[in-house]
Each structure stands twice: as structure tokens, then as C-alpha cells.
Amino acid sequence: MSTLTWYGHATWLLTSGKTRIVIDPFFNGNTHCPVKAEDVAADYIMVTHGHFDHTGDLVALAKKTGANVVCNWEISTWLEKQGVTNLTAMNTGGSVKLPFGQVKSTIAHHSSSLPDGTYGGNPNGYVVSLENKKIYFAGDTALFMDMQLYGRGGLDYAVLPIGDLYTMGIEDSIEAIKLLQPKYALPSHFDTWPPIEQDTAAWAARVKAETKAIPVVPKVGVAVELG
């Protein structure tokens, strides 16, 4: 069985059996997050890009748990300098087979400096294949036409930013869903701060009316079972 839990902003926990995969660890200082980073367990950590709202608790969580960190080359180099050694470094377009499944690094149109100003390489998203399911985490990104290619293999879930301002907003997320054609769509990167507050009920209504996907609006800290 696999589950997906939203911890507010763009922080997610994906589980497959006993394997816990944390995506973009930002717990402390994450407005609606119900848990402290100190209480989080992880076997893997996947990082989409360097910004603080995706890496805030990365170093501490990686050191505490010894989790394998999946990220781009530049972020892995930065982590190594801080004593994080269990790393899977990738770059855009590459795939890697891990014990829980397959991870593919995708394009994201955004930026990616690390909190201390270090160059963080290109931002990414990930397509994760596990237990016969394909889950696309878009990361922080604008809408782009190549999403069509990521959808071609058939996606079960697409996790897309809807906050606008720093990433695509509701309008473009609807277009993204049309290109990706996932069975289910989940919103991310919203409501954390006033400039990215969104009406998720309105988003869900538009997904239902304008796309073939089923919208899933997650409640913070509540696991969604992936069917």
C-alpha cells in the first residue's frame, strides 16, 4: 500500500509499505505544518530545488535519519560539504532505480539558489513509479508544453503548484492537468503565506468541470491512500 500526506506548502510524505519518502522537507516555519522536523522519520528525502521553503530542514533531517537524499548534482555537492554523505545525485532527464521504485528527474521552469546563496543547479520535478503507480511531483514550476510528454506514459497522480506568484497558479494548473492527463490531481505550494493563498474548492470545481482528472484536496497531516 502507498500513501501520500501533505505537510503544508510543498512538503509531502510518500510511503510505500514501510518506506518513507519525504519530498522537500520544510517543517519548521511552515505555516500550516502540524509536525516539527525533529519528529519526522525518513528513509529517503527527495529535493526539487534549493530554495529555503524546500530545503529548510534538509540538512538536519538527513543527518538525523541517515536517509538517502535524492537531488540534483549541485545540491548534492552542497550537502556533502555539510557532512551529508548518503546521496543519490541526478540531473534533469535522468532516471534511477531505487529499492522502492524508479525515480525520474524532470524539467521545472523556476530557479534554484540554496539558502546561503550557493548555486543550486536547475530546479526539477520527479516522476516516481512504485507499486504499479506513477506519481508526478512537478516541483516549483511554470506551465510548460513538455508536460505532455510526462503524461504520455500514463500518470496516476499529479502534484502541481497552484499558489501563483512564485509558481503557476490555478489557471495554468488546469492547463497542466490537460497536458498531463493524470487520473488524480493534487494541489501544492499554496496557503502558506497571504500572497499564495488560494481557494482550493474553486480549484477542485474547475478540475472537475474542465479536465478528466479527479481533484484531491489534501488536509494537512492526513494520509491519502493511493488507490
Ligand code: NI
Ligand atoms: Ni522555489
Ligand code: MN
Ligand atoms: Mn517554493
